[in-house]
Amino acid sequence: xxxxxxxxxxxxxxxxxxxxxxxxxxxxxxxxxxxxxxxxxxxxxxxxxxxxxxxxxxxxxxxxxxxxxxxxxxxxxxxxxxxxxxxxxxxxxxxxxxxxxxxxxxxxxxxxxxxxxxxxxxxxxxxxxxxxxxxxxxxxxxxxxxxxxxxxxxxxxxxxxxxxxxxxxxxxxxxxxxxxxxxxxxxxxxxxxxxxxxxxxxxxxxxxxxxxxxxxxxxxxxxxxxxxxxxxxxxxxxxxxxxxxxxxxxxxxxxxxxxxxxxxxxxxxxxxxxxxxxxxxxxxxxxxxxxxxxxxxxxxxxxxxxxxxxxxxxxxxxxxxxxxxxxxxxxxxxxxxxxxxxxxxxxxxxxxxxxxxxxxxxxxxxxxxx
Numbered sequence: 128x129x130x131x132x133x134x135x136x137x138x139x140x141x142x143x144x145x146x147x148x149x150x151x152x153x154x155x156x157x158x159x160x161x162x163x164x165x166x167x168x169x170x171x172x173x174x175x176x177x178x179x180x181x182x183x184x185x186x187x188x189x190x191x192x193x194x195x196x197x198x199x200x201x202x203x204x205x206x207x208x209x210x211x212x213x214x215x216x217x218x219x220x221x222x223x224x225x226x227x228x229x230x231x232x233x234x235x236x237x238x239x240x241x242x243x244x245x246x247x248x249x250x251x252x253x254x255x256x257x258x259x260x261x262x263x264x265x266x267x268x269x270x271x272x273x274x275x276x277x278x279x280x281x282x283x284x285x286x287x288x289x290x291x292x293x294x295x296x297x298x299x300x301x302x303x304x305x306x307x308x309x310x311x312x313x314x315x316x317x318x319x320x321x322x323x324x325x326x327x328x329x330x331x332x333x334x335x336x337x338x339x340x341x342x343x344x345x346x347x348x349x350x351x352x353x354x355x356x357x358x359x360x361x362x363x364x365x366x367x368x369x370x371x372x373x374x375x376x377x378x379x380x381x382x383x384x385x386x387x388x389x390x391x392x393x394x395x396x397x398x399x400x401x402x403x404x405x406x407x408x409x410x411x412x413x414x415x416x417x418x419x420x421x422x423x424x425x426x427x428x429x430x431x432x433x434x435x436x437x438x439x440x441x442x443x444x445x446x447x448x449x450x451x452x453x454x455x456x457x458x459x460x461x462x463x464x465x466x467x468x469x470x471x472x473x474x475x476x477x478x479x480x481x482x483x484x485x486x487x488x489x490x491x492x493x494x495x496x497x
Contacts, residue, residue, distance in 0.1 A: 153410075153413070155368045159372040171394055175394060188466070193213060202217045206257045220258075240368055243367065244283055248372070251287045252265075271290070311331070330359050376389060385453075415471050
């Protein structure tokens with residue numbers, strides 16, 4: 128049987144479309160290490176025999192400047208990653224003229240995908256806010272909380288309970304009571320650990336009045352929250368978009384904390400990355416992108432000197448002759464240093480090389496818009 132040229136062209140077009148769809152991920156997990164520049168990941172590598180971030184086949188570097196400064200803040204950086212636009216420091220989900228811009232999370236919702244935000248800061252902090260809220264000032268926590276409560280995000284886990292409680296908000300608005308009509312709400316670690324994810328489709332967990340505790344006393348941990356979020360979101364047949372932030376490497380960097388303290392936060396983040404990679408193994412159509420919003424502290428890893436309080440003598444019989452490392456900083460704020468990116472899964476190769484942060488945001492938007 129002879130086929131007409133028009134039929135052959137249609138067949139080729141359908142085949143190409145089918146291949147394109149096959150290359151698109153069904154779910155996207157974006158993991159952000161707040162403040163985590165190259166030295167942070169180096170510290171994690173020294174402290175772990177098998178770090179998760181070394182499993183990624185695609186690696187890149189990301190430039191982080193904002194529209195009004197070579198040194199970005201978390202609001203402008205997160206908005207760039209969430210919406211693919213460069214904006215001013217302090218902006219949340221708005222452009223340089225304060226116009227609302229659509230986010231990758233909102234685009235995922237329009238595609239019928241489930242969505243989630245998991246952090247170790249307040250859930251109203253700059254990074255999570257930029258994915259589901261739109262305000263000109265990152266410190267408008269009460270308004271950000273209101274928008275999050277109305278955002279229809281399926282999973283919200285982190286701190287920031289005070290911004291949802293009518294007494295601590297100061298305006299009498301009880302966002303928690305309103306959310307209980309749609310969400311399973313948990314406010315304590317034991318409540319979280321008893322959640323049956325098989326029977327929960329929408330989950331809110333607020334485990335601290337403001338930020339969650341540092342890693343040594345944090346419960347639930349970032350890996351535990353990531354695991355539960357994926358279990359809830361995975362039930363959606365249309366896939367999901369999940370943003371997970373290890374918020375507190377940034378806190379340790381800005382505080383110029385000890386190397387042990389900073390490394391502990393990075394290892395908690397790395398364990399959350401393992402959770403995502405484990406899910407990807409059984410769901411290979413999942414795209415994972417790991418990136419930082421900026422570098423914090425101007426961290427350098429150097430040999431400890433005798434004047435350092437944590438200096439210890441290296442035994443003469445130490446075959447490696449290794450000197451202990453310490454963290455040294457150049458600032459208590461952010462720097463303009465490029466940050467690393469790691470990617471794995473369908474379409475991961477598009478995220479490699481050296482790109483601006485807003486370009487990463489545009490790629491994410493293109494990924495979920497099917």
